[in-house]
Amino acid sequence: MAGIYIHIPFCKQACHYCDFHFSTSLKQEDKMLSALKVELILRKNEMKNTTIETIYFGGGTPSILKVEDIEWLIGLIKIDYQVSETAEITLEANPDDLNPEYLKALSKSSVNRLSIGIQSFFEDDLKLMNRAHNANEAKTCLEQATQYFSNISIDLIYGIPGSTNERWIENIDTALGFNIPHISSYALTVEPKTALEHFIKKGIIANVDDDLANEQFHILIEKLNQNGFVHYELSNFGKEGFFSRNNSAYWQGKPYLGIGPSAHSFDGTTRGWNINNNSKYIKSILNHELPIEIETLTVTDAYNEYVMTGLRTIWGVSLDKVERDFGKDYKSYLLSQADNHLKNELLYIEENKLLVTKKGKFLSDGIASDLFKINT
């Protein structure tokens, strides 16, 4: 079982907080589509004996593409790869691209799941983040999308400077009003070299407040739990039957093929990442050369990744798996490093799995790093 990720590296405008790879110029769109086709063909043998269970269009902004181009790419995948009849096929979309005509066409395509970048229902939050959509579009796109799709996820951002807990609660309630089955939610993070970092340094935007973000994260957990969502990964909440199969596969260490500039791939032992430059990517691929760097994971890398992802999920870190895959020494190391966090009730063990407590949830990445082994 494996997945295919396709990176569509175009956006209408640059969100202030974003450090993903994208271009706001669409000049190379046609060439990019040709290059994606060639990369899919060049790499088909990497997934030769595997069934593709998930296809994910991420970005960038995949909904910038015409529906016929999306369906064309899916068709190409179906020619060269064994795609399961029940594959989850997700399209990331921005509210300003989703009108009834587009949604109707999309609902007739092979796409069966939408992940919509709502982020906030408040106009000033959207302006502060320089999103391309407005508050009205955030709501109307959901009214319309729910008429065509039942499997919908939305992204919401908390800890936005100037936000209050009352406004955050209103954002969550508005989202719940649309009866969608999946929500991904992230704290606003100040990434290096972003416009957000620049504006904070200049004093134009107030800095993010970790305490506010922590409070809003706990409000989110409580409200979504009350409304039947399972908090199955640190940033992801889903109703039963609607967990993201694509992301769950990443977290469970399943292989995936990343197509497009900056896309990452994993085959179980090696990790690869494509060049994050549109022109160089196109030139290289059209010359039939893969612009990819590859690293082989050491046992220690694989252990660290498993601990990091395991602690973020409700599946936890299985002590049996650590012993089986990495050896007794790793299990002893893990337990000795976890000792303090167990005593401080940030971690607990249940059914031989190491899990974070409610108190430990906001700190889980830091806790995981205490359990890492250093490569020697």
Ligand code: SF4
């Ligand atoms: S739409 Fe998404 S990928 Fe594009 S700039 Fe905004 S956050 Fe980044």
